[in-house]
Amino acid sequence: MRFLHTADWHLGRWFHGSSLLEDQAHVLDQFVELAARERVDAVVIAGDVYDRAVPPADAVSLLGDVLERLVVRHAIPVVLIAGNHDSAERIGFGGPIFERQGLHLRGTLSRLEAVTLQGRQGPVDFHPLPYVEPAFARALEGGESVTDHAQAMSHVLARIRSGFQPDRRHVLVAHAFVAGGSESESERPLSVGGSGGVPPSVFEGFDYVALGHLHRPQRAGSDRIRYAGSLLKYSFDEAAHDKSVSLVEFEFEADGNCRVTPHRLRPRRDVRVIEGRMADLLAGAEAFGPRTDYLSARITDDGPVLDAMARLREVYPQLMEIRFARQAATGPTVDGAGAGDHRRRTPADLFASFFRDMQGQDWTEAQRAAFEASTRELLEAPPNGVLF
Amino acid sequence: MRFLHTADWHLGRWFHGSSLLEDQAHVLDQFVELAARERVDAVVIAGDVYDRAVPPADAVSLLGDVLERLVVRHAIPVVLIAGNHDSAERIGFGGPIFERQGLHLRGTLSRLEAVTLQGRQGPVDFHPLPYVEPAFARALEGGESVTDHAQAMSHVLARIRSGFQPDRRHVLVAHAFVAGGSESESERPLSVGGSGGVPPSVFEGFDYVALGHLHRPQRAGSDRIRYAGSLLKYSFDEAAHDKSVSLVEFEFEADGNCRVTPHRLRPRRDVRVIEGRMADLLAGAEAFGPRTDYLSARITDDGPVLDAMARLREVYPQLMEIRFARQAATGPTVDGAGAGDHRRRTPADLFASFFRDMQGQDWTEAQRAAFEASTRELLEAPPNGVLF
Incomplete structure (x- = not known):
């Protein structure tokens, strides 16, 4: 079994007043090509596929188009869950009909059955667990005492584990904040006034946990519990991230562990921070990388700088924000x-x-x-x- | 070939401050049962399946559930087009994937291919034509001179006709205002400042035209061009309508014409107008039909009537409006x-x-x-x- 793990596409997102839809379509073309070239057995999308509950119509069209290419053209099964940005009901539309074509969309918690997919060495059970508020888990049998995300996750996973088919690999697909993870500015906290975090220990028993929510690709307490990270950089504090999708393979490790290989997609425009004096930024643009990237400029001049945004935009058309280095260093x-x-x-x-x-x-x-x-x-x- | 023709479900619609979702689910249960009992070869839904471009999440769930029962549980193919209330992109989501399960959703004009379905006496071609503004038809090859709905329809149908397979029956599924049709208060006009109408003659060459838009079931210039009418009564001026869905059969008529049989669905609550003096309405409710229907009361008292709505609602809990007969007769x-x-x-x-x-x-x-x-x-x- 080899599958691609990705998450947090946030289709329809805007970045400092610009629609990112073309950027998203650009890397998703590469994603579909990668899936086909690697001949993966499945694609797993761990939530926040849209940026909001009611996404713009062109984002809906883009997702439909990408799923069609994966499922129909390349016959690759897809497991997709709703994240905290998605509408559970809208994501789940047509679920039982799509399932028969290998497209497994899970929006609400109404079904906990596994999706069994064929790997090269036998079947693997994927357990799609859409993002749920603790209140939903409380409504499940035996969940009366659930008060926070950790208890909710623990309760739901106990139910899933109790139905485990023995002698199967088990992959969990979930959208959660695993305590200790590294956050970014573009995530929306799951809990106001609390961490909303779950400890890695709740994932005991799964061979791989495909997570969504945190935008930096990272392991979460264990090599087999991972965030794939977001499709693109969605804030300037992610400028240094290496965005990627994860190729997960079970066959190759003698100890039974999986092998995880990141694959980078080339963005149409990178998100970068450039820093320098106005004169250098204006006259020596070639030193600062591709001029048409989405840029934040840190200006290091000591004296007053007039009309910096307008003057820099003549050179860097996608300049999104300016900061003054001195100001940033000292604060107000x-x-x-x-x-x-x-x-x-x-x-x-x-x-x-x-x-x-x-x-x-x-x-x-x-x-x-x-x-x-x-x-x-x-x-x-x-x-x-x-x-x- | 025998199929059910329905239209204008308007899922998610509100009626004088009340959600109609339960009422809609109630008759759709009967609709699915009817389709299964009659063992129809197809179900055709001619637009305005939702009441607005972004329907409420529970309306999305209801449609998904009904389509699953038809397509998966009963293996009945469904042909559904977007109407002027629907969002073309949202309705079309997943179209090519759904098609492989016999669910044919057409939101935009991007594809004009027929859906070929098997009838008892050979294949029948269904031509789903989602609602389009004239501007879309103008963008099609040869459509530069299109300025109104009649020209748009004529232009698109000429293209469809030019691809006709000979020796096939042809069913058009469209959402339009056929000139001369009988309108209701709950329809949204297709054209501001113009009729938006198309003449029945544009439908030449089709064996049956399954129309949506007008809420009263009616023929439109010919027995083979028909509106199925809306799922429910959506305004009090429709109180006298006989709402139904149409069973269309090709086999039985010697002249090759189709036979159309209306099937009524029993609403959870009817929409009715009751009329009488306050004293009679309050004391003799049994004379005015089911008390829990959605009601408009015409009050015939001559003298002043105080607090009529509150007093009548104690007897008729779903009383939605009151009118005074004298006032209605004379006008302001x-x-x-x-x-x-x-x-x-x-x-x-x-x-x-x-x-x-x-x-x-x-x-x-x-x-x-x-x-x-x-x-x-x-x-x-x-x-x-x-x-x-």
């Missing part, structure tokens, strides 16, 4: 006066704080005098003057 | 003063018009005096009085 200054009621401070005091935050140093006496002359002129202008 | 009065700026009229003038609309006669001098005394008291009450 909160001085004694700043901590109080800002309405009691004079315009000069307020601007002095702002200047310090932006420049990392106090303004000079000459700068203060220039500011005060300008504001006086503004405030004293006649109400019908050109300034108003 | 627009007298000389009423046609002008209402802000220039005194409270007494305004109330005199209202009184006339409600009662069908002018108020007496004593009534006018009572009104003026009451309003004077209200207007002169001290600002801190109990009236304020």
Whole structure:
């Protein structure tokens, strides 16, 4: 048995005002090619296939198209669960009809049966467990005492384990936050006011656990419990991630463990952070990598920089945000006066704080005098003057 | 070949503040039973299966469940097109995968191939034509001059006809307003500022045309061009409709025509209009049919009726609206003063018009005096009085 494990496609997501649908279609073309080339026995998609419960219509079309290519054109079975971003009912539409074509969509917890797929060395049971709120697990038989995600997962997995066919490999497909995992800015926390985390120990008994939710590809307490990571980088704090999909193989290891090989997909545009002085960023773009990537610029100039976004966008058309290195390093200054009621401070005091935050140093006496002359002129202008 | 023709399910629709989902599930249970009992060769659903482009999740679940019962449990092929209420992309999700299980969902115009189904006397070609705006037809080859629905339909049907397999029966499944049809209040017009209508003559060459859009079951210019009508009564002006689904059979007529037999489904609650004096409606409910139907009450009392809705609802829990027979008969009065700026009229003038609309006669001098005394008291009450 060899299958591809992927998750967190977030189809229909926007990134700083740009639709990522073309980017998603671009890497999904490669994904379908990879699945066909590797002649995998299955594809597993561990939740958050859409970015929201009601995805845009073109995201629906894209998913339908990708699933058709996998299931119909290449005859590769697909196991797909709903994540916390998906609508359980919408993801599950047509489930029993799709199943007969090898497309196993599980949105709600109403069915816990395994999907048995044929590997090269016999059948493997896949257990698709869509994302569930603890309240759903509480409604299951014996689940009355469930109060958090860890107990919910533990309770549901005990039920799944009790139905295990012996002498089978068992693969769990789930969407959860395994405690200790490395989070990214683009994930939506599962629990407000609590960790929402589950310990890796709840997954005892499964030969492989194909997880979704965390966007960085990573192991979760064990080599056989893994996040595939998201399809693309969905925030700038993921710029350093190596996004990939995981090829999981059971045959090759003498100890019975699986082998997991990451396969990188080439994004249409990478998500990167570039850093430098304005003059270098503007004149020496070739030093900063592909100009059309999705970029965040860290500007290291000491002095004031006017209209940085517009000027840089002439060189870097997909520049999405700018930061000032000095500002990022020191953070906003909160001085004694700043901590109080800002309405009691004079315009000069307020601007002095702002200047310090932006420049990392106090303004000079000459700068203060220039500011005060300008504001006086503004405030004293006649109400019908050109300034108003 | 014998198949059931239905349309305009509008799953997820609300009726005067009540969800109709249970009512829809109730008749769809009967529909599935009918299809199984009659052992039909196909089910045709001619659009507006949902009430809106993004239907509620429980409506999605209901449709999925009904389709599964038809296609998987009873092995009856289904041909379903998007109507003007549906989202073409969402309806079409998974289409090529579903097709292999006999579920033929067509949302967009991207494919015009026929669905060939086996009848008792050979194959029949079903041509699913989802609802399209004229702009879509204009984008098709040779469609540049299309400006309205009639031209769009004509253009698309010419393309379909040009691919006709000879010696086959041809059934068109379409969602359109055929000119001359009888409209209902619960339909959404296809065209603003124009009829949006197509003449029956465009359907030349088809053995049967299974239409959706109009909610009253009716023929449309020919016995072989028909609306099945909506699943339920969706407005009170449909109270007198006989809602049904159509059993269409090709075998039995010597002249080659089809035989169409309506089958009524029993609604969980009928939609009816009851009429009478308040005293009779309240005391003699048994004379007005099932009390728990969805009702509109026409009240025939001459005098003023206070709190009619609340009092009647104690007897008729699903009373949805009340009308006063006199008011409905005469309509609002627009007298000389009423046609002008209402802000220039005194409270007494305004109330005199209202009184006339409600009662069908002018108020007496004593009534006018009572009104003026009451309003004077209200207007002169001290600002801190109990009236304020």
